[in-house]
Amino acid sequence: MKLKTTILAMLFAISVSAQVNEVPTPRYGHSVVYNDQDSNYYIFGGTILNSTKSTTSNFDACVYKYDPFAKTFTKVCPPAAPEVSGHKALMINGKMVVVGGSRANAGNFLYSYDPLSNLWQNIAYQYGPDARKIATGAAVIGNYIYYMGGKNFDNSVSNEVWKYDINNNTFTLMSSMPQSGRYAHQVVAHNGTLLVFGGRDENGEQSQMISFDPTSNSWDFFDPMGMPPMARANNLSGVLPDEMWIAGGETWSTKKSTQSTNFFTDIWKLDLSQTPAKWIKKSENFIPVTNGVGWISVENNDTLFYSFGGISEITSTGDTTITNNFYRYNITQSIVEQYHEDTQNWGGIITSINENDFSQNINLQIYPNPATSEISLTIPNNEIIVSIKIYNQNGQLVKQINKPDSQKITISDLKTGLYFIRTDTETNRYLSKMIKE
Structure with a gap:
């Protein structure tokens, strides 16, 4: 026993x-x-x-x-x-x-x-x-x-x-x-x-x-x-x-x-x-x-x-x-x-991104945009986010958050410029753009 x-x-x-x-x-x-x-x-x-x-x-x-x-x-x-x-x-x-x-x-x-x-x-x-x-x-x-x-x-x-x-x-x-x-x-x-x-x-x-x-x-x-x-x-x-x-x-x-x-x-x-x-x-x-x-x-x-x-x-x-x-x-x-x-x-290593693939998705809202220190994502139907990935203009992955606790992302560590955001949920993938000032 x-x-x-x-x-x-x-x-x-x-x-x-x-x-x-x-x-x-x-x-x-x-x-x-x-x-x-x-x-x-x-x-x-x-x-x-x-x-x-x-x-x-x-x-x-x-x-x-x-x-x-x-x-x-x-x-x-x-x-x-x-x-x-x-x-x-x-x-x-x-x-x-x-x-x-x-x-x-x-x-x-x-x-x-x-x-x-x-x-x-x-x-x-x-x-x-x-x-x-x-x-x-x-x-x-x-x-x-x-x-x-x-x-x-x-x-x-x-x-x-x-x-x-x-x-x-x-x-x-x-x-x-x-x-x-x-x-x-x-x-x-x-x-x-x-x-x-x-x-x-x-x-x-x-x-x-x-x-x-x-x-x-x-x-x-x-x-x-x-x-x-x-x-x-x-x-x-x-x-x-x-x-x-x-x-x-x-x-x-x-x-x-x-x-x-x-x-x-x-x-x-x-x-x-x-x-x-x-x-x-x-x-x-x-x-x-x-x-x-x-x-x-x-x-x-x-x-x-x-x-x-x-x-x-x-x-x-x-x-x-x-x-x-x-x-x-x-x-x-x-x-x-x-x-x-x-x-x-x-x-x-990702070295290039087709900007057309990251056209603004009407189902994914980013606010504010442009932003300086923090952005908020609005996902339809309260879908559960699996990961958020941010790429720079060279297509390099510069930030990744797995299973985030909230839909707010700190971006104060990023340099100024254009970024591409990929958000994966349990059912969908959303692509969008963001400008860091």
């Missing part, structure tokens, strides 16, 4: 709030892990902004599972989930472990999520590190999680390195990172060694790679052959056997009294199969993005670099544009593809 009750509880937990092909809302500071037990990718957490950086932010505590074979998302919202952003997530022993990050409801714990039971649990400890560091780096070797650096709550940069033993629930303080440490960097495990790329310290972005040997508890410089990527932070990364990949990222530049952010659009491979390792530049045509997530895989003999979410623009005044577009760059064929939620498939 006890076994039957346990099985029923697990089945109930798995079915709670499950929604198929619920694409995650726009966000940054989220994480992604690959689960080799079901061959799916799990996107979790992050900060959600509807318009600009000054808008009230929210943390998403739901988990989004992407099935690369079915090309669909499944959204689940298990109870007792932490609300975090700027964290790292790692897959170990079939569970997703979350370390670091800015936290809304989460205390000084590590958290683990079991995809099989769809349950969260916190990993408490009496003595150990402050787990609330932002933009820390982390990787797994065997049954140990190593996480290092990050930004403390007082904005100082940490150089601490901790080893967490998941079997014994113990923490060990290791040798500190060189100099003052780093944050917004990437850490990759290779042949028992941890390789650190990019990030920032108190003096700016770092280009010098470093390596950590857990066996000897020592640090060293790591100098591959070839021209290296420019110094950057918050780039996307992925790993294949004997290969480390990076894409995008950002660098700060100061001009007079203002600070601006420059975005990278390149993709690099670090070939670790040879000694010394070698950097190889693969493309300059990636999507400009930072603070998103990425992964790389080989499918049908094509090498694909995936990118989801992140920040696509930061102005000198601090306004932030967030993308929820799901892209992948086919490195083998040198083409960029975009995920199309309607068809649940991959295709080319």
